[in-house]
Amino acid sequence: VGAATAARVHETIAALGFRRNDLARSLRHGRSSATLGLVIGDLANPFYSAIARAAEQVAGERGYLLITASCEEDPGRERELVSNLTSRRVDGLLLVPATGADHADLDAELAGTRVVFLDRPPAHRAASQRRYDVVLLDNVGGARRGTEHLVAQGHRRIGLIGDTPALFTAAERVAGYRAALAAAGLEVDERLLRLGPHDDAAAEAATHELLSLPDPPSALLTLNNRLSVGALRALAARRADGARGVALVGFDDFELADLLPLAVTVIRHDSAELGRRGAELLFARLAGDQRPPQRIVLPTELVERGSGEVAP
Amino acid sequence: VGAATAARVHETIAALGFRRNDLARSLRHGRSSATLGLVIGDLANPFYSAIARAAEQVAGERGYLLITASCEEDPGRERELVSNLTSRRVDGLLLVPATGADHADLDAELAGTRVVFLDRPPAHRAASQRRYDVVLLDNVGGARRGTEHLVAQGHRRIGLIGDTPALFTAAERVAGYRAALAAAGLEVDERLLRLGPHDDAAAEAATHELLSLPDPPSALLTLNNRLSVGALRALAARRADGARGVALVGFDDFELADLLPLAVTVIRHDSAELGRRGAELLFARLAGDQRPPQRIVLPTELVERGSGEVAP
DNA sequence: TTGTAAGCGTTATCAG
DNA sequence: CTGATAACGCTTACAA
Numbered sequence: 001v002g003a004a005t006a007a008r009v010h011e012t013i014a015a016l017g018f019r020r021n022d023l024a025r026s027l028r029h030g031r032s033s034a035t036l037g038l039v040i041g042d043l044a045n046p047f048y049s050a051i052a053r054a055a056e057q058v059a060g061e062r063g064y065l066l067i068t069a070s071c072e073e074d075p076g077r078e079r080e081l082v083s084n085l086t087s088r089r090v091d092g093l094l095l096v097p098a099t100g101a102d103h104a105d106l107d108a109e110l111a112g113t114r115v116v117f118l119d120r121p122p123a124h125r126a127a128s129q130r131r132y133d134v135v136l137l138d139n140v141g142g143a144r145r146g147t148e149h150l151v152a153q154g155h156r157r158i159g160l161i162g163d164t165p166a167l168f169t170a171a172e173r174v175a176g177y178r179a180a181l182a183a184a185g186l187e188v189d190e191r192l193l194r195l196g197p198h199d200d201a202a203a204e205a206a207t208h209e210l211l212s213l214p215d216p217p218s219a220l221l222t223l224n225n226r227l228s229v230g231a232l233r234a235l236a237a238r239r240a241d242g243a244r245g246v247a248l249v250g251f252d253d254f255e256l257a258d259l260l261p262l263a264v265t266v267i268r269h270d271s272a273e274l275g276r277r278g279a280e281l282l283f284a285r286l287a288g289d290q291r292p293p294q295r296i297v298l299p300t301e302l303v304e305r306g307s308g309e310v311a312p
Numbered sequence: 313v314g315a316a317t318a319a320r321v322h323e324t325i326a327a328l329g330f331r332r333n334d335l336a337r338s339l340r341h342g343r344s345s346a347t348l349g350l351v352i353g354d355l356a357n358p359f360y361s362a363i364a365r366a367a368e369q370v371a372g373e374r375g376y377l378l379i380t381a382s383c384e385e386d387p388g389r390e391r392e393l394v395s396n397l398t399s400r401r402v403d404g405l406l407l408v409p410a411t412g413a414d415h416a417d418l419d420a421e422l423a424g425t426r427v428v429f430l431d432r433p434p435a436h437r438a439a440s441q442r443r444y445d446v447v448l449l450d451n452v453g454g455a456r457r458g459t460e461h462l463v464a465q466g467h468r469r470i471g472l473i474g475d476t477p478a479l480f481t482a483a484e485r486v487a488g489y490r491a492a493l494a495a496a497g498l499e500v501d502e503r504l505l506r507l508g509p510h511d512d513a514a515a516e517a518a519t520h521e522l523l524s525l526p527d528p529p530s531a532l533l534t535l536n537n538r539l540s541v542g543a544l545r546a547l548a549a550r551r552a553d554g555a556r557g558v559a560l561v562g563f564d565d566f567e568l569a570d571l572l573p574l575a576v577t578v579i580r581h582d583s584a585e586l587g588r589r590g591a592e593l594l595f596a597r598l599a600g601d602q603r604p605p606q607r608i609v610l611p612t613e614l615v616e617r618g619s620g621e622v623a624p
Numbered sequence: 625t626t627g628t629a630a631g632c633g634t635t636a637t638c639a640g
Numbered sequence: 641c642t643g644a645t646a647a648c649g650c651t652t653a654c655a656a
Contacts (some may be wrong), residue, residue: 001625002625004552005625005626014420017420017423017424017425019398019399019424020341020399020649020650021337021399021401021648021649021650022399022400022401022650023335023338023344023345023400023401023649023650024339024394024632024648024649024650024651025649025650025651025652026632026651027335027336027339027632027633027634027648027649027650028631028632028649028650028651029632029650029651030632031651032335032402033335035379042365043361043368044358044361044362044363044365044584045359045366046356049356049358049361049364050356051357052355052361052380053354053355053356053382056355056380056381056382057382060381065379065380065381065393065396065397066381067347067377067378067379067380068364068368068378068379068380069372069377069378070365070368070369072374072398082378084334084377085377086331087331087332087333087334088334088335088345088377089333089334089335108326108329108354111329111331112329112331135369175374184462229567229568232507232568233571236571254567254568255541255566255567255568256544256566256567256568256572259544259545259548259572259573260568260571260572260573261571261572261573272356297588310507313641314641317641317642322637330641332633332634333632333633333634334634335632335633335634336633336634336648337633337635338634338648339633339634339648339650340630340633340634340635340647340648340650341635341636342636395625542656569627597629
């Protein structure tokens, strides 16, 4: 292009305030306008916002933008969002599937769109035609490690507070808990399991229930950051009443865990890594990667801070 | 449409796996595909993720999706993102402007796109052609209230830890601090101001500096949640060394503030409300609202929890 | 260098 | 109810 002409063009662009329409642009040459979609539970939960941030960052490095949408564990909303996103022809989709959703239903919806599942694999009631990439945490291993740690401190009655077992991660973590007790030759007292609480308020109530049992647990395992916060609230209230200490190990690290009166021992992992690896895998697929569906499992690590080392 | 024909159509849709292309759809009838853009500092910061979540929720109620992008306070990146989003013809843009950006430059970029500024007003070095809507917190009032509270406890030397004064909210909060001291007839000791720290590590270091002065402050005011966390780390370390208590009031509430060994007194506000009101205003504009540019200021509130009531 | 035409996937309009 | 046609704003190709 000649320099003189170019200048004249730029001049006119400025004069008319012309802005290229990237929608039309991408429509023309087939590929979508450099967009990824992310469907998660709740963007306000630091676990999810870390995933979103990391995915957004990977996308940004490649000039892509990320549309993030919260489905609040509602399969109906999830379906709507997935449908909306695929209709917009996002180049790829990162999906933290909602509890109870059947993703065989989504096979049709997702046909033609690259998808990577994060944190939880797709749930298929019916046999699915398609196999998906998935990036997970080592839920079983982490929960097992945390439980073993409590057992090693001498605890025999370990209360468990977890989300509904319909949730993949909750079920896996419960399995880890059971495996650790079995390996130690301990019976599982089913009365010590409280599977259902989804937010901190419910976890707080469940904790009070457990500790009010005739034969209460001497230690607690909480299966995610929301539930740890709820349990901590309950423990703080009881401690104010002069109750004796209860050990606590929580799945998920969280900010200020180390500054609490009794610093919280946690099963730590890098939740941002879920988003990062997921996005990278998605880009690899977009670039033509033809490997069979991947199942990436990220490690967890026990961080001893005090609350997990309380004696029975 | 006849029922029989409709059935035949749906059948064919399923058979061919047809998915409507919403990009082409919106191209056809002029309006963009029901999308809002949000440019913020860092999605991983709970202050911002609360904004994003609320905006996303308001958008979702109206069938819109939200593209969220973090600019990390980099004016260049902000400009890129704004340009990218307007090129995609988002219907509206929510903007938390980056520190140091000159938004007169963006006037051209933003022409033809509805914009609402959040948390900070646009900065114009040159005179701007356009006036923008803006939703802010009562930064001056909040910081003033927090400082007054410390003064009322008898504190005369109050250290201040804030982000760079180039940042609108930081400058306003410093102004509130100065106003409170002036009203109380107290001199401002400039050596007690540490304006610059942007993350918790820097705030931690600044706190150690302040408390190591020959004549250290007996109280601290931290100007945002990141800085409060840093200061708390420093105070916890000093307390472990047997140092005597320092009062602390922090701008922004944060999770677990009430469960720390010394529960943290904060200047609370509803950061989600910034996103909610901003998005609602944007939709009002899209619906044809022609009122002059709005300036909405959200209230703050002092929450006394203990750390702000430590005596000098 | 400039101009013209076709087509991306829709939808609106207007015959048949 | 079916079918043809034009247009949204852009890119690509080819001709003038």
